[in-house]
Amino acid sequence: MNSIRRFFNKLGFLFRRNRFTAELDEEMTFHRQQAEREFVADGMTPEAARYAAMRQFGNAAQLRDRSHSVVGFKLETVVQDLRFALRQLHRSPGFAATAIVILALGIGASVAIFAFVDAALIKPLPYPQPNRLIEVTENSAQFERNPLSYPDYLDWKRMNSVFSSVDVFANTGYALKTAGGTESVPGERVSAGFFSTLGVRPALGRDFRAGEDVVGAAHVALLS
Amino acid sequence: MARKSDLLPGTLDMLILKTLQRAPLHGYGIALQIKRLSDDVLTVEEGSLYPALQRLLLQGWVKAEWKMTETNRRARFYTLTAAGRKQLGVELTQFEQVIAAIGRVLSDVQDA
DSSP, rough: OHHHHHHHHHHHHHHHHHHHHHHHHHHHHHHHHHHHHHHTTTOOOHHHHHHHHHHHHHHHHHHHHHHHHHHSHHHHHHHHHHHHHHHHHHHHHHHHHHHHHHHHHHHHHHHHHHHHHIIHHHHHHHSOGGGGOOOOOOSSSSSBBBBOOHHHHHHHHHOSSSSSSSOOOEEEEEEEEEEEEEEEEEEEOOOOOHHHOOOOOOOOOOOTTTTTTTSSSOOOOOOO | OOOOOOOOOOOOHHHHHHHHHHSEEHHHHHHHHHHHHHHTSSSHHHHHHHHHHHHHHHHEEHHHHHHHEEEEEEEEEEEEOOHHHHHHHHHHHHHHHHHHHHHHHHHHHHHO
């Protein structure tokens, strides 16, 4: 209980350090002047009284330090330790370099792993209502994620009574002819309502229209 | 430079608390009071007094307030708190026990 109060009092002093120093200085000056007056009252010359008071009082800076060390957190010793550590590292650069590289790799790896976990597991998907997005797949004894056939998708869509909408996507790639030759570009084959199901709109142009995904309709693409 | 302390170790806090029991005083007043009451036997050095007062403040045994002296000067007056009063009781009891114990040891030597 006592140590907790001491800690918070110390914390208070830390934030009012300047005021603390000013008050202590004023207090000690007052003390010195009072002593001086008394010496004068005892018959000393003002000059001699001043020196006597200063002598009696001693080194003001040292006294202030002693009061500071009572209320302080010994921050100065922390700085000293840091300086010492830096000097030691400077003395053996090979060791220092090894330590720094290992720390850098360790921290880097931790950050990378956390970034992945954060994006994959902690952060919600970047869509308006991620808690209402569900991925539904077929599975079988051989495959955990069985590819869904197009007629099955149509049946699911027709018989759906649970979701606001059902849409499909399939990972694919296309060959893109450019001036420099043919390039392979990754793509996604999606049903017409895919983007409205996700709740996103194209930044430019228009979304797919219903009916544009049926067999025989003109091919349409959306660049991302 | 080592200063010779005229006080028994550990008694300064008790003396300060005791001095403040009568009335609030500033640092200089405390030193003066201790000197006078002890007929100049005990002198409190400024170098010990102010750190000790900070210690007491930290413990919450005294509280400090800037006020005007009778000569119209600003000074920090220290007042005994309830916790300080309790602490003074504890320290007095301990001190008396130690003095009594020392007395018993010394009287035993005399009798022998």
